[in-house]
Amino acid sequence: MELGPEGRQRLRGRPLDYYLDRLQRVRAFTLEQLALRDDAWLAETSDWWDDSVANNHWKWFHVMEDELNHRGQIRLIRKRLHRNA
Numbered sequence: 001m002e003l004g005p006e007g008r009q010r011l012r013g014r015p016l017d018y019y020l021d022r023l024q025r026v027r028a029f030t031l032e033q034l035a036l037r038d039d040a041w042l043a044e045t046s047d048w049w050d051d052s053v054a055n056n057h058w059k060w061f062h063v064m065e066d067e068l069n070h071r072g073q074i075r076l077i078r079k080r081l082h083r084n085a
Helices: 004-013 018-034 039-043 057-085
Strands: 045-047 052-054
Touching: 018 039, 039 057, 052 057
Parallel strands: none
Antiparallel strands: 045 052
């Protein structure tokens, strides 16, 4: 969540395909890991931000919601790149 200067330097300025490939690899790994878990795992709770507690279902709902937001950002960037090429 807080990349800092080194993280920003390592991640910025790459071609779009680099980011799309990384996103695809992370998605594939995530699906592999989720396949190892059952529905009971979704109900398990653990500490969360600001001394709160959340279950895994709630956490993964927000992960997916965040990915959808990033997909929208990527789609917008791709359209602008193709329009300006």
